[in-house]
Each structure stands twice: as structure tokens, then as C-alpha cells.
Amino acid sequence: MxxxxxxxxxxxxxNVALSIFNMCLIxxxxxxxxxxQWGYAGLINFGLMGYAALGGLAAVLISVEPVxxxxxxxxxxxxxxxxLIVAMVLAIRFVLKNFEKSxxxxxxxxxxxxxxxxxxxxxxxxxxEAIENVNPATTGFLGGLGLPIMFSWIVGAFFxxxxxxxxxxxxxxxxxxxxxxxxxxxxxIVIAIIKHEDWLTRGVKNVIGLDRPVPYxxxxxxxxxxxxxxxxxxxxxxxxxxxxTDKQSALNQLVIEGSSVFVKLCYSGLFLIVVIALLIxxxxxxxxxxxxxxxxxxxxxxxxNAMGKNVVKQHLLIFILGSAIVGxxxxxxxxxxxxxxxxxxxxxxxTFLIWVMVIVGGSGNxxxxxxxxxxxxxxxxxxxxxxxxxxxxxxxNVQDSNTWVEFLEDRVFYLRLIFMGTxxxxxxxxxxxxxxxxxxxxx
Amino acid sequence: MEFLNAxxxxxxxxxxxxxxxxxxxxxxxxxxxxxxGILRFANFATGDMMAFGTMVTILFTWYFQSLGISLGVxxxxxxxxxxxxVLTIGYMLLIDKFVFRYYRVSKSPPVQxxxxxxxxxxxxxxxxxxxxxxxDQRFFDGEKFIIKAxxxxxxxxxxxxxxxxxxxxxxxxxxxxxxxxxxxxxxKTKTGKSMRAYSDNEDLALLSGIDPKRVVMIxxxxxxxxxxxxxxxxxxxxxxxxxxxxxxxLPIFAAAIVGxxxxxxxxxxxxxxxxxxxxxLTYAYKKFFMYVLPASMEPETLxxxxxxxxxxxxxxxxxxxxxxxRPNGIFKGKVL
Numbered sequence: 008m009x010x011x012x013x014x015x016x017x018x019x020x021x022n023v024a025l026s027i028f029n030m031c032l033i034x035x036x037x038x039x040x041x042x043x044q045w046g047y048a049g050l051i052n053f054g055l056m057g058y059a060a061l062g063g064l065a066a067v068l069i070s071v072e073p074v075x076x077x078x079x080x081x082x083x084x085x086x087x088x089x090x091l092i093v094a095m096v097l098a099i100r101f102v103l104k105n106f107e108k109s110x111x112x113x114x115x116x117x118x119x120x121x122x123x124x125x126x127x128x129x130x131x132x133x134x135x136e137a138i139e140n141v142n143p144a145t146t147g148f149l150g151g152l153g154l155p156i157m158f159s160w161i162v163g164a165f166f167x168x169x170x171x172x173x174x175x176x177x178x179x180x181x182x183x184x185x186x187x188x189x190x191x192x193x194x195x196i197v198i199a200i201i202k203h204e205d206w207l208t209r210g211v212k213n214v215i216g217l218d219r220p221v222p223y224x225x226x227x228x229x230x231x232x233x234x235x236x237x238x239x240x241x242x243x244x245x246x247x248x249x250x251x252t253d254k255q256s257a258l259n260q261l262v263i264e265g266s267s268v269f270v271k272l273c274y275s276g277l278f279l280i281v282v283i284a285l286l287i288x289x290x291x292x293x294x295x296x297x298x299x300x301x302x303x304x305x306x307x308x309x310x311x312n313a314m315g316k317n318v319v320k321q322h323l324l325i326f327i328l329g330s331a332i333v334g335x336x337x338x339x340x341x342x343x344x345x346x347x348x349x350x351x352x353x354x355x356x357x358t359f360l361i362w363v364m365v366i367v368g369g370s371g372n373x374x375x376x377x378x379x380x381x382x383x384x385x386x387x388x389x390x391x392x393x394x395x396x397x398x399x400x401x402x403x404n405v406q407d408s409n410t411w412v413e414f415l416e417d418r419v420f421y422l423r424l425i426f427m428g429t430x431x432x433x434x435x436x437x438x439x440x441x442x443x444x445x446x447x448x449x450x
Numbered sequence: 451m452e453f454l455n456a457x458x459x460x461x462x463x464x465x466x467x468x469x470x471x472x473x474x475x476x477x478x479x480x481x482x483x484x485x486x487g488i489l490r491f492a493n494f495a496t497g498d499m500m501a502f503g504t505m506v507t508i509l510f511t512w513y514f515q516s517l518g519i520s521l522g523v524x525x526x527x528x529x530x531x532x533x534x535x536v537l538t539i540g541y542m543l544l545i546d547k548f549v550f551r552y553y554r555v556s557k558s559p560p561v562q563x564x565x566x567x568x569x570x571x572x573x574x575x576x577x578x579x580x581x582x583x584x585x586d587q588r589f590f591d592g593e594k595f596i597i598k599a600x601x602x603x604x605x606x607x608x609x610x611x612x613x614x615x616x617x618x619x620x621x622x623x624x625x626x627x628x629x630x631x632x633x634x635x636x637x638k639t640k641t642g643k644s645m646r647a648y649s650d651n652e653d654l655a656l657l658s659g660i661d662p663k664r665v666v667m668i669x670x671x672x673x674x675x676x677x678x679x680x681x682x683x684x685x686x687x688x689x690x691x692x693x694x695x696x697x698x699x700l701p702i703f704a705a706a707i708v709g710x711x712x713x714x715x716x717x718x719x720x721x722x723x724x725x726x727x728x729x730x731l732t733y734a735y736k737k738f739f740m741y742v743l744p745a746s747m748e749p750e751t752l753x754x755x756x757x758x759x760x761x762x763x764x765x766x767x768x769x770x771x772x773x774x775x776r777p778n779g780i781f782k783g784k785v786l
Contacts, residue, residue, distance in 0.1 A: 366565060418583070428572030
């Protein structure tokens with residue numbers, strides 16, 4: 008797999024190769040999250056995109072500088088609304104604890120929720136408008152805490168874990184396919200909220216220019232040591248050029264290319280640390296008594312229950328853990344891109360594609376998850392260039408079929424969907440346990 | 451007079467759109483529920499299968515239009531639908547033969563079949579986009595309105611106009627006819643009864659000599675009819691875009707589950723429950739209250755419970771509530 012990426016580096020460019028590699032690493036983290044839930048415990052979570060989006064939101068809320076004007080304009084009543092939400096939750100808890108289950112109780116809770124929503128809307132409406140009117144072109148939201156963005160990787164995990172706790176409480180009792188649909192729809196709700204609550208997330212206006220944990224290309228290009236480094240790396244190529252001005256311009260070109268490669272390498276390093284750390288932890292967990300218990304629960308819930316294992320609690324725990332990992336991946340993704348676009352969180356890309364990775368790699372095997380992420384992401388990105396190449400080959404050999412070639416060139420992009428579908432179907436049919444099957448059956 | 455105006459307003463902006471949208475959802479939801487009840491898996495390719503049916507309808511419509519055939523006031527698509535149904539059924543049977551049958555015969559768990567349907571979803575999505583492209587297609591021709599808002603105002607002398615689009619009437623009418631035929635088929639004919647028996651208890655049905663292959667085939671045939679007509683009606687009323695069809699899968703699932711998955715009648719009603727609540731909760735009632743309340747009490751805000759951005763979120767919240775309190779749906783599920 009790495010060989011293929013290196014081939015891309017040689018034939019296309021190192022920039023492309025490294026960006027594929029980085030996305031592979033991020034996908035690997037997401038896949039590991041899904042794999043923990045599905046492979047260890049047999050829980051289907053189709054809500055991955057919701058957790059990834061929450062991770063991204065964490066990156067925004069941590070790293071963006073707070074917008075003072077907006078806080079002045081409406082911060083107070085937003086805080087009050089938060090308190091109202093807390094009060095609402097407490098009231099519902101109180102009712103749940105102190106009254107017996109009955110129709111009246113159900114209606115009571117419904118009334119509390121509806122009344123709460125109306126009160127919150129009325130109290131916060133004007134201040135939300137005020138916040139959104141503060142410099143709408145650049146801010147128009149409350150901003151974040153102004154901390155280094157790396158913190159958000161942890162905070163994103165906590166955000167996702169919090170959501171997973173709520174979802175798990177609500178939905179984990181459901182049967183497998185119901186759970187899949189329920190998690191998918193709940194994450195759609197989360198995305199809808201992120202998309203439309205502009206005061207918090209800027210919504211579809213996107214947040215751009217987030218802080219970076221690594222140096223900027225422009226700064227690198229002016230640094231003495233970096234230029235020397237590039238010159239040293241390419242000394243063979245540069246020595247061939249005789250005239251000094253040519254040499255200088257070639258060096259400049261190389262420095263510009265090199266700087267973006269260098270930045271990507273920095274990201275790769277950071278992501279690799281996360282992936283390797285997660286691999287070690289998940290692998291240790293899998294072979295620990297806890298991992299054995301999880302597999303026992305997955306393989307036979309009743310027997311595990313009879314042995315005194317708390318199935319419900321363990322399911323909730325693993326659901327939270329897996330989702331938290333997906334949250335980390337979401338934060339990593341936003342960190343790498345430097346922008347947060349709520350509109351881009353689509354089930355196709357952030358749920359179903361990740362699931363293809365899990366199934367292809369081998370459910371229950373962490374290395375398989377990583378491998379699946381690499382293979383599938385590589386195919387996903389490279390299938391349209393490959394398709395285009397084929398179309399060009401055809402068009403070179405066939406005369407006057409312009410309309411057909413144009414038609415094909417337009418549609419080549421969707422070949423990736425066919426690839427994904429066929430890979431998934433073939434793997435499910437002939438290698439149901441994936442490329443790297445789970446191998447600890449005898450333990 | 452004021453009161454009449456208010457009612458017309460609600461009819462125009464809530465009742466008719468919700469009824470139309472609900473009918474479209476209902477057809478999709480019955481499709482989901484049939485597959486779930488008889489073939490026993492959640493079909494994630496629902497939206498894309500509907501898109502496939504609609505795409506074939508559009509292709510036939512274009513073909514007929516190029517031949518100069520039209521139905522006058524009615525959209526040409528009506529003529530195209532039967533041909534599209536045949537092709538869609540063929541596509542579904544093909545997929546069933548090459549993909550789903552293996553898992554059915556080897557009695558795989560439903561989760562595995564659901565995963566496989568995701569593979570089918572990818573492929574179908576690609577097929578649709580490669581053939582017709584990802585962009586918006588409008589293929590409604592013929593008379594657009596039965597009653598225009600202006601004409602209605604003139605006729606009745608009211609302030610509020612009631613516009614009835616022919617696509618709306620068509621949708622509701624076709625849905626009612628189709629669903630009644632379907633229920634008659636399921637409840638009265640021998641084949642329908644055998645399908646219900648198969649859904650209820652597979653082993654017992656096999657024992658009493660019901661041919662499973664036939665049941666499966668008929669299920670896919672009905673599914674093809676529902677998918678094509680449901681999709682085409684949605685496309686006629688709004689427009690055809692593969693991406694929207696994929697997204698429509700979610701409210702369709704919500705409708706099927708709310709109505710009790712496996713129960714066609716529940717799915718039928720579930721579609722309307724979802725559609726009406728989506729529109730009720732996101733409609734701005736300001737104008738309505740302006741008619742009903744005296745001038746001094748007129749509201750200043752839009753009087754909107756939720757902004758329209760949350761349309762989808764409403765249906766999903768309903769689903770979550772239903773799952774919490776009645777996991778089997780409003781009408782008990784799994785009794786076809």
C-alpha cells in the first residue's frame with residue numbers, strides 16, 4: 008500500500024502523495040473507532056459523521072479567538088439559555104425519578120420540553136440576531152477560546168463521547184438494523200444543528216483560516232535553514248544547471264514545492280503518532296481480559312450476561328469509546344484542512360465510506376482497519392484520475408467520437424462509486440471477514 | 451370571511467403540500483417495509499432505487515417527447531411510467547439474483563444483508579449519475595395548475611388564493627389508487643396471503659407449500675412498482691436530482707419505522723405523520739394569526755416553532771421519540 012502511495016509520489020507529485028497519505032491516516036483513526044464498536048462489540052454506528060463533525064466543531068471552539076463584540080452583544084443571554092437547558096434537563100430528571108411511569112408523566116415531560124424550547128427561543132432570539140450581526144462577513148459568531156488547536160483533539164473526543172453517551176442511552180437497546188438507522192438519523196439532527204446555529208458555528212458560512220500546529224508555507228520559504236535544506240536535498244539537480252540566475256529560480260521553485268511537502272510531512276508525523284498510539288492501546292485492550300469479555304458479549308450476549316457481565320453497561324462504554332476516537336479523527340481533519348465546513352458532512356463520505364473501510368479491512372482486526380482505510384481511501388481518490396487516463400487512451404485511439412468522450416469525461420468521477428460498491432460486494436461475498444480477518448478466535 | 455381566509459391559507463401552505471409530500475413518502479415507506487417484512491433487511495439502497503426508476507421514467511419521457519407523443523394536459527411521464535416500471539423491476543431482480551439471493555439462501559443475519567444493500571446503494575448511485583448526470587432535471591409537461599391562486603381569488607372573492615398544482619392532485623390520486631390495489635392484493639388474493647404468511651413465519655409458510663422464490667419475486671415486482679411510481683411522482687412534483695433522492699431515504703426510513711416497520715398500513719400512515727409534522731412545526735403562522743386574531747393581538751414575530759432548516763430534524767426527532775416509547779412503531783410492526 009505504501010508502495011502505491013510512493014508510486015503516486017513519483018508519477019504525480021509528492022504533494023498529492025502526502026495529502027493522500029494524511030487522509031489515509033485520518034480515515035484510519037475513524038475506521039478504528041468504527042471497528043472498536045463493530046468488531047469488538049457488534050454495535051452498528053452509522054452516525055460516524057455526526058461525531059466527526061463534533062470533533063471538527065471542537066477544533067473551531069478551541070482554536071478561534073473569542074469575538075469580544077459578540078460576547079458583549081449576546082453572550083449573557085446565551086449563557087442564560089444554557090442554564091435554562093440545564094434546568095430543563097434537571098426538571099425532566101426530577102419528574103422521571105419521583106413519579107411512576109404513566110401517561111400523565113409522559114405528557115408532563117413533553118410539556119416541559121415544549122415549554123422549554125419556546126422559552127429558550129424567546130429569550131435567545133434577539134441576542135442570537137445581535138451576535139450574528141456582529142461583522143457577519145468575517146465573524147458573526149461567538150468564537151472560541153483561542154487555545155492551541157491541538158487541544159481540540161482531546162476536547163473533540165470528549166464532545167463525541169458526550170453525544171455518544173446520550174445516543175447510547177437512547178438507542179443501544181434497539182436491534183442491530185434499527186440501531187443503524189437510529190444512529191444515522193440522530194447524527195443528521197446533530198449536523199442540522201451545527202449547520203444552522205450560526206451564532207455557535209457560523210453554519211454554512213464556514214470557519215476558515217484556523218490556527219495550525221505546524222509552520223506556514225510562506226514563513227518557511229523565508230527561513231534560511233529551510234532553503235539550505237532544500238538546496239542540499241536537490242544538490243544533484245541544481246548542480247546540473249550552470250547559470251546562476253536559472254539556478255536561483257529553480258531553487259525558488261523547489262523551495263515553494265518543498266515547503267508544502269514539509270508542512271504535509273509535519274502533519275503526517277503528528278497523525279502517525281496518533282495512529283500508532285491508538286493502535287497500541289486498542290491492540291492491548293483487545294487482548295486484555297476486558298477485550299476478551301467484549302468478544303464474549305458480542306458472540307453470546309446471554310451467556311456473558313449469565314456470567315455476571317453487565318452487557319448494557321459494557322455496550323454503552325464501548326459505544327462511547329469508539330465514538331470518542333471518531334471525534335479525535337474529526338478534529339484532526341479540521342486541523343489539517345484549516346477550515347470547518349458543516350455542509351461537507353455527508354453520510355456518503357463520512358459514514359458509508361468508513362464502513363466500507365471497516366468491512367474491507369477486516370472487522371475486529373485493528374491492523375485490518377488501518378489497511379482498509381489506506382486501500383479504500385487510495386481507491387476513492389485515485390479512481391477518477393485512473394478513469395480519466397483510460398478515457399484519454401480511448402479518445403486518442405478513436406476518431407470523431409467527441410460527444411462520447413466528453414460524456415465519459417464528465418462522468419468518470421462517479422467510477423469511484425462503482426469501485427466502492429463492487430469492492431464491498433465482492434469482499435462481503437467471498438471474504439466475509441475482510442482482508443485481514445480477526446485471528447484471536449482461540450483465545 | 452377572515453376565518454375562511456385563514457383556512458384557505460392553511461390549506462394552501464400546509465395541507466396540500468403535506469398531503470403530497472406524505473403520499474410520496476408513504477410509497478417509499480411501503481417499499482422499505484415490504485422489503486423488511488419479507489426479505490428481512492433494512493434496504494439502504496431505497497432512495498437510489500427510486501432514483502433509478504425515476505431516471506428510466508425521464509429517459510422514456512424524453513424519448514416520447516422526441517417522437518412527439520404527449521398526453522395533452524397530463525404529463526408525458528405518465529405514459530413513460532409503465533415502461534420504466536418494467537425496466538426497474540428487471541434491474542431489481544438482477545440485483546437480487548446476483549447479490550441478495552446468496553445471503554438469503556445462506557440465511558445470513560439481517561445486518562449483513564443491510565451492509566450488502568450499502569454496496570448496492572453505491573453501485574446504483576453510480577449507475578444513475580453516470581447515465582443521467584448529477585444535475586437537476588425537470589420533466590413535468592402538460593398543464594401545471596388545476597386552479598391558479600389568482601383565479602381562485604376571483605372566483606371566491608377571498609384575499610387568500612388557493613393554488614392546486616396538477617402534480618399534487620396526480621400524486622394524491624395515484625397514491626390512493628395504488629395503495630388500495632396493494633392492500634386488496636395483500637389481503638384478498640391468494641398470492642398476497644401467501645406473502646403475508648411468509649413474512650409472519652417463514653418456516654411454517656414453507657411447510658404449507660408456499661414457494662419462497664415466487665414470494666421473493668413478487669415482492670421485488672411490487673417494490674419496483676412502488677419505487678418507480680413514488681420516485682416519478684416526487685420528481686414530477688419537485689424535480690429529479692439523484693442527491694435529493696438519496697437524502698429522501700432518511701425521512702422514508704423514519705416513516706416506515708414510525709408506522710411500525712413490516713406493517714404496510716403503518717408505513718402508509720407513517721408517511722403522512724412525518725410529512726404533516728415536518729410542515730406543521732416549521733410553518734410560520736404569522737399570517738394565520740393575523741386573520742384569526744383581532745388586530746390588537748396580532749403577533750410581531752413569525753410565530754414559527756422551528757426554522758425551516760430543521761425540517762428533516764423534525765422527522766428524525768419524531769422517530770427517536772417513537773423508538774423510545776413504542777419501539778415497534780405506532781402501529782405494531784412485523785405483521786404484514
